[in-house]
Amino acid sequence: MDVNIGRYTSTGFVALLLYVDDMIIIGSDSSVISKVKQHLEMKDVGLLRYFLGIEIASSPKGYFLSQAKYANEVIHHTNLTDITVSDTPIELNVKLNSTNGVPLDDPTVYRKLMGCLVYLTVTRLDLACVV
Structure with missing residues (x-):
């Protein structure tokens, strides 16, 4: 069984993470991310802050995860x-x-x-x- 968890493009990587009705689109290719959001006709709620009971905070040093x-x-x-x-x-x-x-x-x-x-x-x- 072949499972794709992401897609490499000429300018980076994009991945869509989905659990029931929670979705995250991450990657380094913003144009592909925009196309995915348009194709799915989804609402962008902004930067990732909370996903599946995990709080996410970003800083210049990286990401901090908390439950x-x-x-x-x-x-x-x-x-x-x-x-x-x-x-x-x-x-x-x-x-x-x-x-x-x-x-x-x-x-x-x-x-x-x-x-x-x-x-x-x-x-x-x-x-x-x-x-």
Whole structure:
């Protein structure tokens, strides 16, 4: 299967990134980018600031990616706003087994939270081990 993720032109590179109804067109060939936007009859909302839960800020040194807004939404959505912060979520050297604790009433809430936490590791690699 041949998949093209971008197109090289005589003056640069252009790529279209699409996820459901979110789209980014990036590249170094502004004339081709303009043609793609015209062809798709799309609205240009300006510079990229937020995409799929990731905030993007540009500077002369490069780009800064953050998921602070996404993390805040996860905290509020799961009602974890009053939780005490700790360096590690579990005691050191604890031996866990399948009979510890009380089963959850709705395990889908836990699964959704874990999915959100895994997605946070896109910009916070330091969370990967804990998650």
